[in-house]
Amino acid sequence: MREAVHLDYSACENTSLISCFSFDTALSNTALELNCSDSGRLVGGRSLCSGSLQIRDQSLNQSWAGVCEGALGRRGAEVLCRELGCGTPFLQGALSPLGQTFHCEGNESALMDCPRTRTRTSPEACPALNLTCDEPLRLLGGASRCEGNVEVKYSDEWRPVSTLFDPWDLEAVAVVCRDMDCGTVVSTGKKRNSTQRYGWIVSSACVKTAAVRDCIQDDDPHAEDMDLVCSGEV
Structure with a gap:
C-alpha cells in the first residue's frame, strides 16, 4: 500500500498529463496499467x-x-x-x-x-x-443483453461499476445504453454487491465525454452495483 497520485480528469488541459495529477495522502493498492499499441x-x-x-x-x-x-x-x-x-x-x-x-x-x-x-x-x-470496435462493456443477470448489472473490462478483468462514491445521473447512465447499441434508458437502480467482488469506481462526469473504460479512477472493495434496463437493441 502506497500513497496515491490521482488523475483528476476535470483538471486535464490539452494533452499534458501532468496537468491531471492531484496528490492524496490516502493509501491505494491499485496501479494504473496502460495498454498501448505502437503499430x-x-x-x-x-x-x-x-x-x-x-x-x-x-x-x-x-x-x-x-x-x-x-x-x-x-x-x-x-x-x-x-x-x-x-x-x-x-x-x-x-x-x-x-x-x-x-x-x-x-x-x-x-x-x-x-x-x-x-x-x-x-x-x-x-x-x-x-x-x-465494441466498447468493453456488458450487462449481466438480466433477461437480455440490454439489461442487468453494468460491468466494464479493464486490464483484462471484468468488474462491476461501483456507484457508492460517485453516483451516476441519467445522462451518464444513458452512455452505457448508447455504447452497447441498446437504445435509451428505461430504468436504473443500485444494490449492494453480495459477491465480495471488487468494483471499478468510474467518474460519472468523465463518461459524458469519454468512454467508460477511460474514466476508471480506482477500485472499490465495497462495490455498490449499478442495475440498468435499456429499451433494447437498435
Missing part, C-alpha cells in the same frame, strides 16, 4: 475503440499513416480491436474480403504481425478506413 491506432473517434485506422512501421520511418478503405477484412479488424483492448468489430462496408492489404489469420497479437500486400495507392488519395 496501430484508431483516431478521431469518441474513444480508443473507434475512428480512422492509422499504422506505422519501419517502411514509414515510424511515422503514422492512414489506411485505405477496403484494406482490412473481418479477421484483421478482430486482431486490431483485440490489440487495442476493445471488443469485437462492427461489420461495416469498409471491411472487405477482397483487395485486402492485411491478410490476417485472426490469431495474431497485433495487426502489423499480419502478412501484408504492399500497395502503391497513397492513403491521401483514397477514403480512409473507419472502424468501430
Whole structure:
C-alpha cells in the first residue's frame, strides 16, 4: 500500500498529463496499467475503440499513416480491436474480403504481425478506413443483453461499476445504453454487491465525454452495483 497520485480528469488541459495529477495522502493498492499499441491506432473517434485506422512501421520511418478503405477484412479488424483492448468489430462496408492489404489469420497479437500486400495507392488519395470496435462493456443477470448489472473490462478483468462514491445521473447512465447499441434508458437502480467482488469506481462526469473504460479512477472493495434496463437493441 502506497500513497496515491490521482488523475483528476476535470483538471486535464490539452494533452499534458501532468496537468491531471492531484496528490492524496490516502493509501491505494491499485496501479494504473496502460495498454498501448505502437503499430496501430484508431483516431478521431469518441474513444480508443473507434475512428480512422492509422499504422506505422519501419517502411514509414515510424511515422503514422492512414489506411485505405477496403484494406482490412473481418479477421484483421478482430486482431486490431483485440490489440487495442476493445471488443469485437462492427461489420461495416469498409471491411472487405477482397483487395485486402492485411491478410490476417485472426490469431495474431497485433495487426502489423499480419502478412501484408504492399500497395502503391497513397492513403491521401483514397477514403480512409473507419472502424468501430465494441466498447468493453456488458450487462449481466438480466433477461437480455440490454439489461442487468453494468460491468466494464479493464486490464483484462471484468468488474462491476461501483456507484457508492460517485453516483451516476441519467445522462451518464444513458452512455452505457448508447455504447452497447441498446437504445435509451428505461430504468436504473443500485444494490449492494453480495459477491465480495471488487468494483471499478468510474467518474460519472468523465463518461459524458469519454468512454467508460477511460474514466476508471480506482477500485472499490465495497462495490455498490449499478442495475440498468435499456429499451433494447437498435
